[in-house]
Amino acid sequence: MKTVSENTCFGGTQGVYTHASEVCGVDMTFGLFLPAEAQDGPVPVLWYLSGLTCTHENAMVKAGAQGWAAEQGIALVFPDTSPRGEGVANDDAYDLGQGAGFYVNATQSPWAPHFRMWDYIATELPALIGETFAVDMDRQAITGHSMGGHGALTLAMSLPGRFRSVSAFSPICNPTNSDWGRKQFTAYLGADEAAWAAHDASLLMAERGFDGPVLVDTGTKDQFLDLLRPETLAHAMTARRQEGTFRMQKGYDHSYFFISTFMEDHVTFHAEALYAD
Numbered sequence: 617m618k619t620v621s622e623n624t625c626f627g628g629t630q631g632v633y634t635h636a637s638e639v640c641g642v643d644m645t646f647g648l649f650l651p652a653e654a655q656d657g658p659v660p661v662l663w664y665l666s667g668l669t670c671t672h673e674n675a676m677v678k679a680g681a682q683g684w685a686a687e688q689g690i691a692l693v694f695p696d697t698s699p700r701g702e703g704v705a706n707d708d709a710y711d712l713g714q715g716a717g718f719y720v721n722a723t724q725s726p727w728a729p730h731f732r733m734w735d736y737i738a739t740e741l742p743a744l745i746g747e748t749f750a751v752d753m754d755r756q757a758i759t760g761h762s763m764g765g766h767g768a769l770t771l772a773m774s775l776p777g778r779f780r781s782v783s784a785f786s787p788i789c790n791p792t793n794s795d796w797g798r799k800q801f802t803a804y805l806g807a808d809e810a811a812w813a814a815h816d817a818s819l820l821m822a823e824r825g826f827d828g829p830v831l832v833d834t835g836t837k838d839q840f841l842d843l844l845r846p847e848t849l850a851h852a853m854t855a856r857r858q859e860g861t862f863r864m865q866k867g868y869d870h871s872y873f874f875i876s877t878f879m880e881d882h883v884t885f886h887a888e889a890l891y892a893d
């Protein structure tokens with residue numbers, strides 16, 4: 617692992633690191649915020665999965681999460697959204713290929729060799745972070761935005777016991793019925809829609825739900841509402857009587873101005889779960 621940068625931030629350290637990813641077959645970059653408390657021992661950790669076109673950097677510099685995480689003594693991980701670089705497949709569209717990994721393991725050509733973001737986030741990166749930094753891997757929570765909200769929700773519901781709480785900002789809620797989903801799942805997973813269901817938050821919510829609290833915020837003026845389909849997740853949560861809060865926030869759009877406005881709520885929500893018992 618190589619340190620790209622480390623900056624003091626809210627009394628802790630905002631780092632950026634690269635490492636050779638075996639899973640993705642390329643070097644991957646991630647951001648990690650460690651609060652001051654990490655100098656004395658392992659701290660709980662909140663994962664933040666980003667959306668389309670993002671690198672590890674967008675949320676790290678625009679979400680305003682570090683101050684709230686420092687108040688709560690919580691670490692933040694900002695992974696990249698896909699493998700990158702020469703020799704890695706790509707597409708001219710912003711919503712496929714590099715910057716658009718959709719948190720799945722691709723099985724189809726030309727994506728399969730490198731696009732393994734599910735295994736990267738579920739297995740490889742947590743192992744690396746757990747063995748390298750003062751982070752308590754028994755106290756993990758996860759959040760994300762848009763494509764990253766989809767990733768956070770699907771990972772949380774598919775890995776019972778891993779995360780104590782899950783939240784999302786303007787998540788893609790029903791990708792199997794959206795152009796933010798159908799196109800990418802066809803490319804990465806193939807035409808057989810049976811393979812897609814494991815990556816649809818609304819279907820997973822209907823089938824199994826989440827064993828812990830859920831918080832979802834979406835703006836009423838989000839320019840991508842028809843692609844996000846928030847109503848499908850709200851319906852699935854209600855139908856199974858899932859513990860959680862689903863909010864449509866008046867006037868907000870899809871941007872980081874929206875995310876940073878509600879970041880305090882989300883970090884506080886996760887802190888409650890991470891420090892319970």
Ligand SMILES: N[C@@H](CCC(=O)N[C@@H](CS)C(=O)NCC(=O)O)C(=O)O
Nearest residue numbers: 667668669670674710762763870872
């Ligand atoms: N580029 C796309 C939109 C992509 C987009 O809104 N990406 C969101 C996540 S889905 C984002 O976080 N963009 C980066 C940023 O705002 O920093 C378009 O213009 O339609």
